[in-house]
Amino acid sequence: MWEKFYSKNGLAAKKIAKLFLQLDEKEKIPRVSDYCEILSIGRGTVQNALRLLEEMKAIKLEARGHLGTFLVWKDKGMLLEISGFAPLIGSLPLPYSRKYEGLATGMVDAFETSGSRVNLIYMRGGVNRIEALRTKRCDYAVVSKMTADAMLDKYSNLIIMERLGSKSYVSAHKIFLADEEKTQVIDGMRVGVDRESLDQMHLTSLEFATKNVTYIDVNYMQLFEKLQANEIDATIWNVDEKKISQTFKSISFESEEALRVSKDTSEAVIVIDSEREEEIKDKWASVTKEQILIVQKSVENGEIIPHY
Missing domain, CATH: 1.10.10.10 (Winged helix-like DNA-binding domain superfamily/Winged helix DNA-binding domain)
Structure with missing residues (x-):
């Protein structure tokens, strides 16, 4: 046909x-x-x-x-496809937590409710998602506000199309310790850092700036295993990943600057290329952030089975 x-x-x-x-x-x-x-x-x-x-x-x-x-x-979706208006492609974080599953499900549901479709790809690291946007492998990228601000300073053609509000990206970041008897990070400890996660890397550098620690490069998907194997003594990660938060002791930041920056790492934002602003916004016209956030919360509460 x-x-x-x-x-x-x-x-x-x-x-x-x-x-x-x-x-x-x-x-x-x-x-x-x-x-x-x-x-x-x-x-x-x-x-x-x-x-x-x-x-x-x-x-x-x-x-x-x-x-x-x-x-x-x-x-509407079929008419858009026949007309040559392909569905938007969004780049999102790997859906390893209920919050990220809820974010993806919320976007899919919001577009379907409006009579159109969205295709989602999942990539590790906000910097990688921004690069996918810059190289036109996606139409928009979802990153933290902190990562967005850093990338907007570097690339003048990028803009934030939508802010989804506090705790829409992560609930909070904390310091996780391999030894439950420890109460803080001390000199000589090995701290895991993922340099492809701008949020985690920046928070780590701020929190331990005055500590004499050794940084160990770790893919954030391996943080749990590295802590469990005592290959690292501490790391900063978000509390939404239940496996790590339920297994290891966590403590709050001591650095006031890390605490301040962590507020921007908790908010999800949608970044687009300013040259395509009118086109992208037109396709988002009937989709609201309120729709996305309601579904995200329902997924987090176990009221909706995630589907994305």
Whole structure:
């Protein structure tokens, strides 16, 4: 069926699909002669194009005699796809916690509710997600506000399209200790740091700036195993990852600067390329952050099974 869109009738259907996106359900559609004039095509081509859109179940029309033809319903997602408006691609953190699963589920649900779709990819490290945005492998990237601010200083074409509010990215960061008898990080300890996680690396450098510790490079997905094997003595990570928070003792930051910065690491923001601002915002027009956050909270509370 999709091969038909490469025909003369199919190309006309693509153009008419764009026009249907501007019509509301139950609304009277233009006459065939109107489409002929607008698109400079023949009556037969218009009629075949409308028939093709109905066969694809992108629209359902109802002829009402002298009253004209009305749009009974439309599949906005299908019309967007036929028109050549591909779904947005968003880059999100790896969904290892209920909060991140909720964020992904919230985005999927919000777009589906609006009648459109979004495709999500998952990448470790906010810097990597920003790089995916810069190299056009995605249309938007979800990172912490702290990472966004750092990247916006470096790349002037990037902007924050939406802020999702405090604790939308992580609930909090804490220091986790391998030895439960310890009450603080002391000189000589080995501290795990993931240099691809700008948040974790920055918080680590601030918190232990006055300590004589050894930094051990660790992929954050291995922090639990490294603590358990006593290959590191301490690390900073978020409390949303239940395995690490339920197994190891955690303590709060001592550094006032680390505490201040941690507020920006708790908020999720959506970063886009400013050159595509109008296009991206148009596709987000019927999606609100409130929809996303409600679903995120429901997933965190176990009220909704995550699906993304």
